Amino acid sequence: MNLTDQQLIALLRDNARMSITEIASRLKVSRTTVQKRMEALEQEGIITGYTVKVRPGVESNRIRAWMSVTVEGTKATSIVQKLRADPAVYTLHSTNGKWDLLVELRSDTLENFNNILGRIRLIEGISNTETSILLSTHKA
Known part of the structure; x- marks a missing residue:
């Protein structure tokens, strides 16, 4: 990726609906x-899709939470596959330290x-979880 590609991606991250003409001008x-x-960026798999950002609070009655997960032995790949298939899993991150995975859940x-919590805790290879419901979000 060259500098133009990096600038292009930055513009699309800010507004994926920006017109080609506007991007070219900028x-x-x-x-x-x-x-x-x-x-080219799409064919190389660098850009994998375009999305919509929704203002926090717009989706009514949306419960969001972070679940920290400890994985037994070498079962991480299997657990990640099962979590990725679960519609309640919004984001999934590998981490280091006490927890192996950090999962954002929505309900x-x-x-x-x-x-959802019961279903995830039954996945073979998950030895421990800790879940915190998100009460509010503050912009950094």
């Missing part, structure tokens, strides 16, 4: 250059949230 390159660089009700 980068001081042609529209064709922007289109070719975007296609619409406390009852469903309780079911």
Whole structure:
């Protein structure tokens, strides 16, 4: 990736719906250059998709939580596959230290949230979990 690619990605991270014309203007390159660089970044797997950011609090009754997970032995790959397939798992991170995985969970009700916790705790190879419900988010 060159500097133009890095600047292009930064613009798309800020606003993935920005027009090709606007990106070209900001980068001081042609529209064709922007289109070719975007296609190349997609084909190389650097850009894997485009998304929408939703303002916190807009989604009503959304319960969010962080679950820290300890994995037994060498079962991390299997556990990650099972967690990735769970619709309640929003993000999944490998970590170092006391916990092996950090999982962001989302649910619409406390009852469903309780079911999610039970389901995840039953995954073979998970030896311990600790969950904290997110009460509010502050911009850094």
